[in-house]
Amino acid sequence: MGKIFENVKRILSELPEGVELEAAAKTRGADEIKEAIDAGVRIVGENYLQDAEKVFPYIGKIVRWHYIGRLQKRKVKKIVEMFDMIETVDSVEIAEEINKRAKQYGKIMPVLIEVNSGKEPQKSGIMPEECVHFIREIAEYEHIRVMGLMTMGPLVKSPEDIRPYFKLTKEIFDKIKELSIGNVEMKYLSMGMSDSYKIAIQEGANLVRIGTLIFGPRK
Numbered sequence: 001m002g003k004i005f006e007n008v009k010r011i012l013s014e015l016p017e018g019v020e021l022e023a024a025a026k027t028r029g030a031d032e033i034k035e036a037i038d039a040g041v042r043i044v045g046e047n048y049l050q051d052a053e054k055v056f057p058y059i060g061k062i063v064r065w066h067y068i069g070r071l072q073k074r075k076v077k078k079i080v081e082m083f084d085m086i087e088t089v090d091s092v093e094i095a096e097e098i099n100k101r102a103k104q105y106g107k108i109m110p111v112l113i114e115v116n117s118g119k120e121p122q123k124s125g126i127m128p129e130e131c132v133h134f135i136r137e138i139a140e141y142e143h144i145r146v147m148g149l150m151t152m153g154p155l156v157k158s159p160e161d162i163r164p165y166f167k168l169t170k171e172i173f174d175k176i177k178e179l180s181i182g183n184v185e186m187k188y189l190s191m192g193m194s195d196s197y198k199i200a201i202q203e204g205a206n207l208v209r210i211g212t213l214i215f216g217p218r219k
């Protein structure tokens with residue numbers, strides 16, 4: 001058994017029930033991703049369309065593909081075609097494009113809204129205080145289904161420092177859930193990476209995106 005296989009088995013055995021593992025696969029080859037799938041990974045996250053296009057032919061639809069990178073309008077068409085969920089929706093313009101392309105494919109695209117939980121001006125994501133308004137707007141699109149929230153959180157010195165940002169995102173998640181907005185199903189809260197997923201789970205994440213801990217350091 002390879003290292004990747006062992007890593008996935010260990011992480012899966014430690015995850016509480018109801019928390020799903022997403023393998024964050026940027027820069028990894030098809031063989032590495034396959035090993036993770038053999039060990040039980042059911043969701044693969046990709047940041048770049050080009051990366052996904054390289055490995056997709058070797059793996060196909062045996063897993064669910066999540067898009068977790070920045071969205072460029074001109075790439076939305078292909079992303080909508082290939083992926084099962086887009087986790088990084090953070091503008092009306094992009095949402096409109098997703099809706100348009102999903103309609104063409106006769107598909108209803110599940111999406112998460114990315115929250116800029118650190119309120120960093122240069123970072124992607126919707127500002128916390130604007131999430132409700134944004135989701136009400138997006139909910140109007142018939143070929144998009146809002147399924148929850150995703151956040152990265154700011155870069156911090158020690159993993160524990162990210163806790164307040166996860167807490168804030170969970171508060172927004174609960175608030176929106178309570179509003180019971182039509183066409184919005186608050187099911188997934190995607191937070192936590194290799195160094196922070198345990199904290200994220202404590203704060204309510206049910207989807208954790210793990211790269212390094214599965215595949216080893218990126219070259």
Ligand SMILES: *Cc1c(COP(=O)(O)O)cnc(C)c1O
Nearest residue numbers: 024068193194209210211212213
């Ligand atoms: C790379 C990446 C991850 C995983 O990061 P690791 O620290 O390698 O676990 C999670 N989410 C996103 C959006 C990423 O780009």
